[in-house]
Amino acid sequence: xxxxxxxxxxxxxxxxxxxxxxxxxxxxxxxxxxxxxxxxxxxxxxxxxxxxxxxxxxxxxxxxxxxxxxxxxxxxxxxxxxxxxxxxxxxxxxxxxxxxxxxxxxxxxxxxxxxxxxxxxxxxxxxxxxxxxxxxxxxxxxxxxxxxxxxxxxxxxxxxxxxxxxxxxxxxxxxxxxxxxxxxxxxxxxxxxxxxxxxxxxxxxxxxxxxxxxxxxxxxxxxxxxxxxxxxxxxxxxxxxxxxxxxxxxxxxxxxxxxxxxxxxxxxxxxxxxxxxxxxxxxx
Amino acid sequence: xxxxxxxxxxxxxxxxxxxxxxxxxxxxxxxxxxxxxxxxxxxxxxxxxxxxxxxxxxxxxxxxxxxxxxxxxxxxxxxxxxxxxxxxxxxxxxxxxxxxxxxxxxxxxxxxxxxxxxxxxxxxxxxxxxxxxxxxxxxxxxxxxxxxxxxxxxxxxxxxxxxxxxxxxxxxxxxxxxxxxxxxxxxxxxxxxxxxxxxxxxxxxxxxxxxxxxxxxxxxxxxxxxxxxxxxxxxxxxxxxxxxxxxxxxxxxxxxxxxxxxxxxxxxxxxxxxxxxxxxxxxxxxxxxxxxxxxxxxxxxxxxxxxxxxxxxxxxxxxxxxxxxxxxxxxxxxxxxxxxxxxxx
Amino acid sequence: xxxxxxxxxxxxxxxxxxxxxxxxxxxxxxxxxxxxxxxxxxxxxxxxxxxxxxxxxxxxxxxxxxxxxxxxxxxxxxxxxxxxxxxxxxxxxxxxxxxxxxxxxxxxxxxxxxxxxxxxxxxxxxxxxxxxxxxxxxxxxxxxxxxxxxxxxxxxxxxxxxxxxxxxxxxxxxxxxxxxxxxxxxxxxxxxxxxxxxxxxxxxxxxxxxxxxxxxxxxxxxxxxxxxxxxxxxxxxxxxxxxxxxxxxxxxxxxxxxxxxxx
Numbered sequence: 001x002x003x004x005x006x007x008x009x010x011x012x013x014x015x016x017x018x019x020x021x022x023x024x025x026x027x028x029x030x031x032x033x034x035x036x037x038x039x040x041x042x043x044x045x046x047x048x049x050x051x052x053x054x055x056x057x058x059x060x061x062x063x064x065x066x067x068x069x070x071x072x073x074x075x076x077x078x079x080x081x082x083x084x085x086x087x088x089x090x091x092x093x094x095x096x097x098x099x100x101x102x103x104x105x106x107x108x109x110x111x112x113x114x115x116x117x118x119x120x121x122x123x124x125x126x127x128x129x130x131x132x133x134x135x136x137x138x139x140x141x142x143x144x145x146x147x148x149x150x151x152x153x154x155x156x157x158x159x160x161x162x163x164x165x166x167x168x169x170x171x172x173x174x175x176x177x178x179x180x181x182x183x184x185x186x187x188x189x190x191x192x193x194x195x196x197x198x199x200x201x202x203x204x205x206x207x208x209x210x211x212x213x214x215x216x217x218x219x220x221x222x223x224x225x226x227x228x229x230x231x232x233x234x235x236x237x238x239x240x241x242x243x244x245x246x247x248x249x250x251x252x253x254x255x256x257x258x259x260x261x262x263x264x265x266x267x268x269x270x271x272x273x274x275x276x277x278x279x280x281x282x283x284x
Numbered sequence: 285x286x287x288x289x290x291x292x293x294x295x296x297x298x299x300x301x302x303x304x305x306x307x308x309x310x311x312x313x314x315x316x317x318x319x320x321x322x323x324x325x326x327x328x329x330x331x332x333x334x335x336x337x338x339x340x341x342x343x344x345x346x347x348x349x350x351x352x353x354x355x356x357x358x359x360x361x362x363x364x365x366x367x368x369x370x371x372x373x374x375x376x377x378x379x380x381x382x383x384x385x386x387x388x389x390x391x392x393x394x395x396x397x398x399x400x401x402x403x404x405x406x407x408x409x410x411x412x413x414x415x416x417x418x419x420x421x422x423x424x425x426x427x428x429x430x431x432x433x434x435x436x437x438x439x440x441x442x443x444x445x446x447x448x449x450x451x452x453x454x455x456x457x458x459x460x461x462x463x464x465x466x467x468x469x470x471x472x473x474x475x476x477x478x479x480x481x482x483x484x485x486x487x488x489x490x491x492x493x494x495x496x497x498x499x500x501x502x503x504x505x506x507x508x509x510x511x512x513x514x515x516x517x518x519x520x521x522x523x524x525x526x527x528x529x530x531x532x533x534x535x536x537x538x539x540x541x542x543x544x545x546x547x548x549x550x551x552x553x554x555x556x557x558x559x560x561x562x563x564x565x566x567x568x569x570x571x572x573x574x575x576x577x578x579x580x581x582x583x584x585x586x587x588x589x590x591x592x593x594x595x596x597x598x599x600x601x602x603x604x605x606x607x608x609x610x611x612x613x614x615x616x617x618x619x620x621x622x623x624x625x626x627x628x629x
Numbered sequence: 630x631x632x633x634x635x636x637x638x639x640x641x642x643x644x645x646x647x648x649x650x651x652x653x654x655x656x657x658x659x660x661x662x663x664x665x666x667x668x669x670x671x672x673x674x675x676x677x678x679x680x681x682x683x684x685x686x687x688x689x690x691x692x693x694x695x696x697x698x699x700x701x702x703x704x705x706x707x708x709x710x711x712x713x714x715x716x717x718x719x720x721x722x723x724x725x726x727x728x729x730x731x732x733x734x735x736x737x738x739x740x741x742x743x744x745x746x747x748x749x750x751x752x753x754x755x756x757x758x759x760x761x762x763x764x765x766x767x768x769x770x771x772x773x774x775x776x777x778x779x780x781x782x783x784x785x786x787x788x789x790x791x792x793x794x795x796x797x798x799x800x801x802x803x804x805x806x807x808x809x810x811x812x813x814x815x816x817x818x819x820x821x822x823x824x825x826x827x828x829x830x831x832x833x834x835x836x837x838x839x840x841x842x843x844x845x846x847x848x849x850x851x852x853x854x855x856x857x858x859x860x861x862x863x864x865x866x867x868x869x870x871x872x873x874x875x876x877x878x879x880x881x882x883x884x885x886x887x888x889x890x891x892x
């Protein structure tokens with residue numbers, strides 16, 4: 001056997017192994033989807049959306065409302081803070097400051113979510129005496145989402161063509177006007193995509209909420225503090241370990257609902273990326 | 285009357301510098317303020333946790349890192365034990381060696397499986413998958429990265445743990461009884477092995493995505509040059525592409541390792557919640573720092589002296605420092621490769 | 630004997646590569662239409678034509694680089710010493726061992742100069758340090774680069790200038806000891822001085838190798854090639870000796886191009 005023949009065989013064998021690895025990964029993914037779908041969708045009854053959890057059974061109304069509220073308020077916070085910081089990076093910062101903030105935001109993305117949760121527990125829940133609350137949980141989700149949103153805003157605003165900016169400035173537009181009339185409209189799809197990706201992550205979070213939002217079997221009270229809030233991921237985590245079929249069914253239903261919400265968010269984000277790419281291609 | 289008319293004309297023809305300036309100033313305050321808060325957040329968390337944990341750090345001393353016993357002490361005893369000037373309930377001992385060990389072992393074991401798997405998948409994805417189906421596979425990998433950790437945990441509890449406990453572990457332990465860390469009691473299925481498998485599945489899509497991007501950013505010219513010299517496609521990938529992107533690949537491995545160390549829910553659900561002892565083999569129960577922080581929430585809050593609470597903060601701080609170090613190294617490596625790429629271009 | 634004398638010189642005897650009815654498709658796009666051509670041994674054959682005419686597409690078919698392009702399809706025959714390189718039994722790796730290629734942009738590996746040159750021999754199983762050093766020196770000398778780099782073989786190839794990098798890529802190609810060298814606009818990214826060094830080198834290389842070169846510069850083709858093939862819109866319009874193609878082109882389209890009526 002010549003060296004070339006041996007190399008060819010080695011190459012072929014390794015490629016087969018690579019494809020096997022890919023097949024394993026896809027198979028596991030499909031197995032998890034299948035598992036959640038088969039157990040979750042039958043359990044996902046219409047009535048679940050209108051009843052609250054009670055004891056080991058009941059519905060998911062409180063958890064759904066809590067997840068939506070926490071995520072929406074978290075989004076509002078992260079839009080204010082994340083986009084503000086993103087604008088600062090692109091429009092205000094010196095090269096050094098830009099580099100520093102990008103770095104710290106990247107590092108923030110690597111902080112374990114349980115650490116964020118525990119920090120807020122000590123600082124807000126105990127320290128400021130807010131108790132388990134809607135606002136503490138929303139802040140936790142906002143911090144989890146923050147790096148994704150800052151990065152998306154940074155990236156999207158950086159791609160605004162210089163000609164557009166210069167065109168506006170040549171017409172006498174001030175920096176603020178350029179920002180709102182030129183840069184934001186251009187960057188909107190990119191920022192929206194970032195917000196959607198962040199939302200998908202926030203919807204699936206549990207660890208940072210346990211210590212901040214707590215858990216409640218009642219509908220969220222809308223009181224910002226001193227009122228714990230339920231959420232879907234909590235149901236998945238706790239109800240599967242209860243010795244009751246009704247509790248298990250609720251956990252599966254919550255898991256299926258979460259997966260649908262998260263995949264829908266991700267699909268919309270993907271669609272946006274593609275339509276955005278199509279738009280920029282058309283322009284160039 | 286006449287003066288008022290003049291005022292109106294002036295106001296409409298001359299731009300209003302005052303309101304413009306106010307608007308600009310407002311935007312400046314908004315962006316700079318939020319930037320400072322975002323930038324300071326990590327440091328703030330670090331200092332705050334440190335300050336809160338300080339009494340526990342004093343009370344525990346090196347015990348935290350060297351002892352395997354976690355005990356919040358006798359809550360019904362009268363009087364307290366004082367150590368280094370800090371009071372705690374009698375018998376309180378906060379040692380986290382078991383948790384540190386569990387955190388590192390589950391993650392290292394997970395990476396042993398996930399790194400080769402991710403590399404192989406990334407190779408196939410970048411160099412072999414037909415262009416027509418590549419977007420589909422990419423979408424699947426990204427969906428997998430988006431599956432919430434409680435869903436991985438749910439699958440672990442219902443499918444993986446019973447499989448390990450009833451089939452895999454009994455089979456492996458009986459056939460490889462003499463092998464250290466493998467032979468011995470089969471256990472329930474919860475434990476080190478289950479945690480590592482779940483963690484590997486969770487970090488693989490993340491690693492595949494970053495490795496894929498790193499390889500795609502590498503120009504195809506090197507790969508073609510190698511093939512044109514008569515190398516096989518596999519040689520081109522392993523001898524030319526991988527060495528030239530090794531920093532990026534290493535950074536993506538580090539980032540995934542950091543993610544695994546801090547992962548909470550999925551591990552909490554399948555680790556078996558061990559306390560006060562090390563696993564005798566990979567099928568025995570373990571516990572991790574992240575998991576113990578969640579599961580100790582209630583009992584720590586009952587501690588009259590408050591030291592249990594502060595010791596949890598110390599644990600969070602330990603996890604924070606470990607992941608922070610790994611992340612900073614990874615980001616520095618990535619930034620280094622960015623710069624290298626630019627100077628080459 | 631008499632019949633032999635009456636017929637044109639039998640190209641099959643001296644031709645290194647014989648290309649017959651070559652068609653190349655990118656998906657539905659027909660990028661090369663039914664081209665046939667003989668590449669003689671120890672000659673320089675130049676491919677000229679406006680950009681997008683298919684000359685690069687054609688040269689990449691000669692060592693099966695299209696295998697790497699998803700959706701590309703090659704039909705027809707490419708015979709290397711009478712053997713079809715597209716035959717199912719042929720391993721493309723062995724073909725690329727015999728037919729080397731130099732690309733438009735210098736593409737040294739991010740390794741040392743030495744490691745770049747001996748990359749090919751290494752993957753073909755040559756391991757001895759002394760032998761590799763010998764191959765390295767011989768190849769670099771052959772590529773007229775030895776004197777410039779002999780003191781820094783262990784330095785990164787990326788530190789070399791563009792022209793040096795391209796000669797390094799040629800040395801890397803020579804180290805595999807190919808029979809045919811394909812060059813896809815090897816000097817297009819280089820300055821005039823570096824270009825003339827490459828041209829001198831090509832002139833020298835044809836003593837031992839068959840060289841095929843794609844060039845966008847008619848002057849370059851005229852300076853260095855023995856044969857010239859003119860391509861236009863995916864078609865091989867005309868092939869002949871360089872002096873014939875440049876002075877008495879048979880096809881009107883060739884004449885238009887030579888006299889500067891295309892872009």
